[in-house]
Amino acid sequence: MxxxxxxxxxxxxxxxxxxxxxxxxxxxxxxxxxxxxxxxxxxxxxxxxxxxxxxxxxxxxxxxxxxxxxxxxxxxxxxxxxxxxxxxxxxxxxxxxxxxxxxxxxxxxxxxxxxxxxxFSSKSCIYHYLHMAEGNYREYLKGETVRIKKYFYVLRPIMACMWVERYGTQPPMLFKDLMDSLQLENDLVNEIDQLLVRKKAGEEMNEEKQIKIINEFLDEKISYFKDYVKSLDMxxxxxxxxxxxxxxxxxxxxxxxxx
The missing domain is CATH 3.30.460.10 (Beta Polymerase, domain 2)
Incomplete structure (x- = not known):
């Protein structure tokens, strides 16, 4: 290609x-x-x-x-x-x-x-990624069943917000590098790793039940960053x-x- x-x-x-x-x-x-x-x-x-x-x-x-x-x-x-x-x-x-x-x-x-x-502006960057995460979360991941592959399109921007808060620089582009740098809980990482293996293998990933540990993580972080970004100065x-x-x-x- x-x-x-x-x-x-x-x-x-x-x-x-x-x-x-x-x-x-x-x-x-x-x-x-x-x-x-x-x-x-x-x-x-x-x-x-x-x-x-x-x-x-x-x-x-x-x-x-x-x-x-x-x-x-x-x-x-x-x-x-x-x-x-x-x-x-x-x-x-x-x-x-x-x-x-x-x-x-x-x-x-x-x-x-x-x-x-x-x-580089931490505030501009977090606003961008938070808006992306909120939009995809609201559209794809709020029901009892969810578009399972869309987890990545919410997880990555939320992790990008976490990176910017911690390091004050542009986040790395590769999802795995970003996730590994943030020292997330092992149970959460294991669930995400399983999804990543499935997606890269080309497995069909349509409607499935919510993954509770990931949804709880996203709920918490979206709520947190909505408040946090307001505290930042341009x-x-x-x-x-x-x-x-x-x-x-x-x-x-x-x-x-x-x-």
Whole structure:
């Protein structure tokens, strides 16, 4: 499948006259709890030629390919990505730690990672993950029977909140790394590990009875973080200087041989 993805990325570069700076796997494969039939969620950051940015016209700053059963691929222009980075956007920050990297141009991402502590906001990050956890919990896990595989889509964001509270940094992307770092109760870990084995084996995981120990854990943590996040102060806003310089540097580097 990697060769198909690489062909698609190279096709996107040609058709749109761009350079892809970074392309990774997101979603369940990036999080490490994919099933055998999980699709591929490819996300990328790209840069146009300098003249594209020197225009009075509003320009579309995303590229999206039609989604099929196996492949979901889209990307953000570098300016959009850097604006979201300035706001400590957790989705973008997750891309920076994806364990599956398809393309990486120059040292753009290394420089971006160096700036993370200047722009990271615990409050923004916890709000993001808490909202994700609450929505999935309310929709899939509140009845007597539940969509069993959806536990992962609530457990991971709640554990991400726990990581941010404890360490004050962006959580690791891999679910197993995140869980192992938090020293959870053994009985809870055993239940989650059993679910993880079933999901990765491709076992059918539709409606089943609630798993009491996991639901109790989620109820407790969602309630706790709803109060906790209100106590956090927003960090002082970091200026644009570092990101502006990074944008100019990579714009020059990416296209210097074309002029």
């Amino acid at each position: 990697k060769s198909v993805i690489m062909e698609k990325l190279e096709e996107i570069e040609r058709d749109n006259q761009i350079k892809i700076l970074y392309a990774v796997e997101s979603g369940s494969r990036g999080w490490g709890f994919e099933s055998k039939d999980s699709d591929y969620d490819v996300r990328f950051i790209y840069i146009h030629k300098p003249e594209w940015y020197l225009s009075i016209q509003d320009r579309r700053d995303v590229i999206e390919l039609p989604i099929n059963e196996l492949l979901d691929i889209n990307g953000w222009d570098i300016k959009k990505a850097l604006m979201l980075y300035k706001k400590s956007n957790p989705t973008l920050l997750e891309w920076l730690s994806s364990p599956i990297v398809y393309m990486e141009y120059s040292d753009f991402i290394r420089k971006l990672r160096i700036l993370t502590q200047e722009y 960090r002082s806003e970091t200026g644009f200087d570092g990101l502006n310089q990074l944008f100019r540097d990579i714009l020059t580097e990416a296209w210097e041989n074309n002029y």
